[in-house]
Amino acid sequence: MAGQFQRVDERNRSTVRLEIDRVPVTALAGDTLMVAILTNTGQLRASEFGDGARAGFCLMGACQDCWVWNEEGERLRACSTTVAEGMRILTREAPWPSPA
Amino acid sequence: MAEPGMSQPGMSQPGMSQPGMSQPGMSQTGMSQTGMSQPGIVVIGAGPAGIRAAARLAEAGLCPVLIEEGERDGGQIYRRQPPNFSRPPEALYGAEAAKATALHRDFEALRERIDYRPGTLAWAIRDQAVLTVRGARTESLPFRALIIAAGATDRIMPVPGWTLPGVYSLGGAQIALKAQACAIGARPVFMGTGPLLYLVAWQYAKAGVAVQAVLDTTPFATRLAALRDLAARPSVLLRGMRYVLALRRRGIRLATGITPVAVEGEGGIVALRWRDKAGAEQRSECDAVGLGYGLRSETQLADLAKCRFAYDPVARQWLPELDEDGRSSVAGVYLAGDGAMVRGADAAELAGRLAACAALADLGQPPPATEIADLRRALRPMNRFRRGLEAGFPWPAQLAAGLPDETIVCRCEAITAGELRRAATDLDAPEVNRAKAFSRVGMGRCQGRMCGLAGAEIFAAARGVPIEEAGRLRGAAPVKPLPMIEEPGP
């Protein structure tokens, strides 16, 4: 699906490559993770309560509806995290490794 | 009021790391052998209010700590774009460009003279100390004086389908554009009420986005009736009218007195359904919706500081009780800007400075009496204008009762209006905190920032009581979810 967000300006920035759910995508330096994801696709995450897809809401760090994770299991708020080259983002929380 | 040299109980919180960073006031007082320091002056929020407060304290020779959650200063209205973006201030801030530039420039000059901590969240206030976290590091900052300038967020009334990808708060829609040069969709509709509705729609149109419609829940006659108070600030009123005219001239559909029905789509948006003022159902095709009904003050921190609140009938919200200069009911705690009362950016700058003057007076460094009198006088028309805004763009409380039971109210945990109504009636919760315990509405990770006001209206309507009897959702620490915290060292 096409991206939800549309760039309207500031297109002349260097590009940044990252992976979202193991799929390589391109973003621009200075993008938030939310913009990096939503210029590439139509949703950000699935609600853990089974009511469907979500794509953030407030963009100002208040609603907490844009959580994604890195492969280390660290939670990131997509609206207030800046992209970096080589990021590997998961839109679902990786299950904790089960104790041996 | 706390005296210098009091004990700092906040310093020994279990689970706190002691990163050994300097404490507030360190540059002047030095650190004692135990790593303790004199309690300092702390300002929370680097928006217009917090910056002006910190600047006034620095003018008096103090070195306040300024805590800001974001990576950059400026707050909401004067939010800065990332350093590698190149749009000029006129493109970002329009008519407010000169004020934005002045605030940013003054802040650059200020930041070396204060203890500025960007990227740092104030997550609790406890035992006369502010607890902060930056990354995984937490710290406790004991204070003698604390100015809270935490700003506001959009005031949201849910509508069926509002959790679909593509629905954003109006403020969020503006942030996408201002801070990221992105539109929330190619064909957005803006719905709600308030000056931000027309401002954001106009900013989108000016950026070349195909705005489909601007739908205002306020009937035109209501707006007219508030004109006298809105005229307290004629230039602001005129500017608002110009945005409406500019939208109309571009042929964008404008409607007032509308009733939202539902956002349509599955996994994304295809249309917004609404009823016009005559009651006929309309359908606007779109791929995004910006939604907002004015602003709500961010008051959790004042709650944690144990400030007394009172129901404010103008805003239909519970707000911290303040004197004219921003003193709360707790000695040494002051509030300024939209976080105290939504009066906009110009008032926020004045109120920030005034709160700093009040703090200085209480610290025994009284500012000139004329300064305080001038600030108070400048703020007076802002109060009348605020009444005009709330009356001319009222929060559509009446919509709460009509929301279908299946509508999600709490987007954190997907709790519906029906579940909340059952807590209010079948389970007989007497006020919202009890209803929250029963239904979990307001218990999610946003702490009721998105659903709290609407939830209270739904609750009050279900019980048939006035909103002020529904009570007030209490804030809890941490005010936002914390990252994983480092264990304290051995």
Ligand SMILES: Cc1cc2nc3c(=O)[nH]c(=O)nc-3n(C[C@H](O)[C@H](O)[C@H](O)COP(=O)(O)OP(=O)(O)OC[C@H]3O[C@@H](n4cnc5c(N)ncnc54)[C@H](O)[C@@H]3O)c2cc1C
């Ligand atoms: C999204 C949005 C857009 C707006 N756009 C406009 C506009 O275009 N024109 C207009 O006239 N008005 C606008 N407003 C109204 C605007 O809020 C005020 O005009 C002005 O910004 C208020 O200044 P302030 O200093 O009180 O708060 P803000 O500018 O909101 O600043 C508060 C600051 O406090 C920080 N903060 C909050 N809580 C914490 C915490 N716990 N720890 C650390 N830091 C914290 C925030 O990150 C923020 O930077 C907007 C409001 C919002 C919410």
